[in-house]
Amino acid sequence: MHVLIIGAAGMVGRKITNALLANPAIDGSAVTAMTLADVIEPAKPDWPAGRVDTLAVDLAAPGTPGRLIAGRPDVIVHLAAVVSADAERHFDKGYTVNVDGTRALLDAIRQAGESYCPRFVFASSLAIFGPPFPDCIPDDFAPQPATSYGGQKVIAELLVNDYTRKGMVDGISLRLPTICIRPGKPNAAASGFFSGILREPLIGQEAALPVSETTRHWHASPRSAVGFFLHAAAIDTEALGHRRALNMPGLSATVADQIEALRKVAGQDAVDLIRKAEDPLVAEIVAGWGGDYNATRARELGFTAERTFEEIIKVHIEDELDGAAPTAEVRV
Amino acid sequence: MHVLIIGAAGMVGRKITNALLANPAIDGSAVTAMTLADVIEPAKPDWPAGRVDTLAVDLAAPGTPGRLIAGRPDVIVHLAAVVSADAERHFDKGYTVNVDGTRALLDAIRQAGESYCPRFVFASSLAIFGPPFPDCIPDDFAPQPATSYGGQKVIAELLVNDYTRKGMVDGISLRLPTICIRPGKPNAAASGFFSGILREPLIGQEAALPVSETTRHWHASPRSAVGFFLHAAAIDTEALGHRRALNMPGLSATVADQIEALRKVAGQDAVDLIRKAEDPLVAEIVAGWGGDYNATRARELGFTAERTFEEIIKVHIEDELDGAAPTAEVRV
Numbered sequence: 001m002h003v004l005i006i007g008a009a010g011m012v013g014r015k016i017t018n019a020l021l022a023n024p025a026i027d028g029s030a031v032t033a034m035t036l037a038d039v040i041e042p043a044k045p046d047w048p049a050g051r052v053d054t055l056a057v058d059l060a061a062p063g064t065p066g067r068l069i070a071g072r073p074d075v076i077v078h079l080a081a082v083v084s085a086d087a088e089r090h091f092d093k094g095y096t097v098n099v100d101g102t103r104a105l106l107d108a109i110r111q112a113g114e115s116y117c118p119r120f121v122f123a124s125s126l127a128i129f130g131p132p133f134p135d136c137i138p139d140d141f142a143p144q145p146a147t148s149y150g151g152q153k154v155i156a157e158l159l160v161n162d163y164t165r166k167g168m169v170d171g172i173s174l175r176l177p178t179i180c181i182r183p184g185k186p187n188a189a190a191s192g193f194f195s196g197i198l199r200e201p202l203i204g205q206e207a208a209l210p211v212s213e214t215t216r217h218w219h220a221s222p223r224s225a226v227g228f229f230l231h232a233a234a235i236d237t238e239a240l241g242h243r244r245a246l247n248m249p250g251l252s253a254t255v256a257d258q259i260e261a262l263r264k265v266a267g268q269d270a271v272d273l274i275r276k277a278e279d280p281l282v283a284e285i286v287a288g289w290g291g292d293y294n295a296t297r298a299r300e301l302g303f304t305a306e307r308t309f310e311e312i313i314k315v316h317i318e319d320e321l322d323g324a325a326p327t328a329e330v331r332v
Numbered sequence: 333m334h335v336l337i338i339g340a341a342g343m344v345g346r347k348i349t350n351a352l353l354a355n356p357a358i359d360g361s362a363v364t365a366m367t368l369a370d371v372i373e374p375a376k377p378d379w380p381a382g383r384v385d386t387l388a389v390d391l392a393a394p395g396t397p398g399r400l401i402a403g404r405p406d407v408i409v410h411l412a413a414v415v416s417a418d419a420e421r422h423f424d425k426g427y428t429v430n431v432d433g434t435r436a437l438l439d440a441i442r443q444a445g446e447s448y449c450p451r452f453v454f455a456s457s458l459a460i461f462g463p464p465f466p467d468c469i470p471d472d473f474a475p476q477p478a479t480s481y482g483g484q485k486v487i488a489e490l491l492v493n494d495y496t497r498k499g500m501v502d503g504i505s506l507r508l509p510t511i512c513i514r515p516g517k518p519n520a521a522a523s524g525f526f527s528g529i530l531r532e533p534l535i536g537q538e539a540a541l542p543v544s545e546t547t548r549h550w551h552a553s554p555r556s557a558v559g560f561f562l563h564a565a566a567i568d569t570e571a572l573g574h575r576r577a578l579n580m581p582g583l584s585a586t587v588a589d590q591i592e593a594l595r596k597v598a599g600q601d602a603v604d605l606i607r608k609a610e611d612p613l614v615a616e617i618v619a620g621w622g623g624d625y626n627a628t629r630a631r632e633l634g635f636t637a638e639r640t641f642e643e644i645i646k647v648h649i650e651d652e653l654d655g656a657a658p659t660a661e662v663r664v
Contacts, residue, residue: 091498130574142474144575151494155487162483166423242462243476 001026002033002071003233006059006105007079007123009038011183015226016077021045026075027234037068038080059101065108072116075233078105079123085189087149098152103159110168120160120171121232124245126218128154128175129290137293139247146288157245165242172232172240177250177293177305180219181316190285194219197255198262198313201273202325210279213256216291220250220305221315231303239301249305251312252292261309265317266325333358334365334403335565338391338437339411339455341370343515347558348409353377358407359566369400370412391433397440404448407565410437411455417521419481430484435491442500452492452503453564456577458550460486460507461622469625471579478620489577497574504564504572509582509625509637512551513648522617526551529587530594530645533605534657542611545588548623552582552637553647563635571633581637583644584624593641597649598657 003020007013017036024031033051036042041056053071057064059080069076080101087094102122109118129137130146145151153175160171182195186207193210194217200207220228228248237244253261263271295303306312317325335352339345349368356363365383368374373388385403389396391412401408412433419426434454441450461469462478477483485507492503514527518539525542526549532539552560560580569576585593595603627635638644649657 140474142472145490145494146497146574148494148498151490155490158477158483158487162477162480165478166480242478 001029001031001075002035002073003031003075003077004035004037004068004071004073005077005079006037006068007077007081008036008042008054009040010079011222012123012179012225012229013038013042013077013079015222016229017042017045019226019230021047024050026230033071033073035068035071035073059105060096065101065105068105069108069112069116069118072112073118075119075121076105076109077121077123077229077233078102081123081153082149083189084127084147084149087152088147091148094148094152098149099155102156106159106163106169106171110163117167117170119233119237120164120169121229122156122160122171122173123229124153124157124173124175125150126175126177126247126290126293128157131288131290133290135292136252137247137290139294139297161242161244164244170237171244172235172237173245174228174232175245175247176225176228177218177220177248178289179222179225180312181221181320183222183316183320190282191217191289193282194255194258197274198258199316201262201270202266202313202317202321204273206273206275208277209255209274210277210282211255211286212278212283213259214254215283215286216252216254217286217289218250218252218291218293219309219312220248221312223315223319224250224305227305228303231301235301246298246301246303247293247295249295249299249303250293251306251309253309258309261313265310265313270325333361333363333407334367334405335363335407335409336367336369336400336403336405337374337409337411338369338400339409339413340368340374340386341372342411343554344455344511344557344561345370345374345409345411347554348561349374349377351558351562353379356382358562365403365405367400367403367405391437392428397433397437400437401440401444401448401450404444405450407451407453408437408441409453409455409561409565410434413455413485414481415521416457416459416479416481419484420479423480426480426484430481431487434488438491438495438501438503442495449499449502451565451569452496452501453561454488454492454503454505455561456485456489456505456507457482458507458509458579458622458625460489463620463622465622467624468584469579469622471626471629493574493576496576502569503576504567504569505577506560506564507577507579508557508560509550509552509580510621511554511557512644513553513652515554515648515652522614523549523621525614526587526590529606530590531648533594533602534598534645534649534653536605538605538607540609540611541587541606542609542614543587543618544610544615545591546586547615547618548584548586549618549621550582550584550623550625551641551644552580553644555647555651556582556637559637560635563633567633578630578633578635579625579627581627581631581635582625583638583641585641590641593645597642597645602657 130144164171462476
């Protein structure tokens, strides 16, 4: 089995790659080849058991989709995107990559011949929804994107559905929660603080909290995100019918819930590193995001995520901090 | 005020043109110029009071959108589309016209300069929805198109919303019901019989009924459709916020309701011209369509449609049969 990961140099792409290297199988079939593509060439892993090709490509450039599928990958994981703030600032860039790039990829698959119908796992986002929200957002809530990024993701989902209905691809779109705790340095994303208020204190550093502690949001760990993609690569898609977009499960938690979990796992000293620094702009952006989803369809199909924020923190400590945070009180 | 109608040679386009010729005003402003465009050159009406340009253009051809908006129309009515069955058969053609053509038009408007922000009234369709349906479909029901045409219309709606949110256009998308009674000859559309079982008997001809009399559907007259577009051209769109797509009002009626209305208006002799001729394929297609919508938002915004099928039949007799059907018993 041959797996193509587009956007393989990103955080989730690298984790999916590593998961497949550690356990090179999908639904009982051995993974024997991987193609890793991104705008910058992904690191080439040492994998004696299989073949890895790495590619630096611009998805939106003519010819790229054909090159990507030249090896007829059985599973395509499509993570490449112009992210939210960038798509909002650069209107054409967002549409060119997020819509046209995805469509060109689907067209290349279609044009590769009738017998080629790979599993196509598309990274969508819960940013396809916009306010006003009910307390708990049902699976069939109508997408009303509040950003160009959200609109572009819905459009791509509609393409995945239609190409799938026509038998051109076997698609599935995963509407991802906010990934928390996102490893690495603090970044400029409006959602960054959800990770920052845990990640920084766990290594003894201060973190700013720009919103109220009552702010509710929908989270899943990077480990869960990897699980979503690998599960989507493996499941029987017959049960999905033509509705190939799924709200991914997660954990609905307030900032206060996050802080309480940090206290339980890493103690009051860690919590004391969180500094309130209200930012009305961030608060306004975050108010446009849903805080709770039932994700019933996805759960019934076997997609799983954490059930407590302690779990999410422990996953971070295991996967990113070698099992122990530098702060003295951590108990995993 | 300058009005551009794209798809002006079609049934609805001609009726909108005629309505504006009869009453050349939108929201109190005089209409002094019209540009009528279609793939075949629309008939040039005699209009001493204003200027009419007619254009034969392919919307999807490079340069067409720029030509269409060269005169900076204040109101653009965009009716041009590859219709449902055609888009289902010809995959690329549907996307090229219904998606790319609409996007190219929006881009031409955007690139015309910041101060140009015309009202853009887009003909969408209730075909954006797919089964399973609740008994009465609410305004915020999630689009799950069952056809490429439906998917293309949702994508275009998302573009209209996003370009509007960005201040590039002042867009509004009208999700149209089935237009009944559609004037003219019987055609091959699966929905054709909804009009045919009334239109043909009213002129003393037989008509085939391919589905059960319990089949429920959502109808509005051509006169109502014209009203939707002219109302959408005139209303204050502030009240819509960023949610620019509206389910248009209509009349929920079963085939039995239609037949009973025909009996009331044109007598049993007319009803006797309806021949049952079950067609499982048509029945299956029709089962994929919604039969009742609340259309609350649109009604609150002042969009109106018929409330009884007798009204719909009488509108047809007035507008298409010079006020009297040839069958003896007609009482308008």
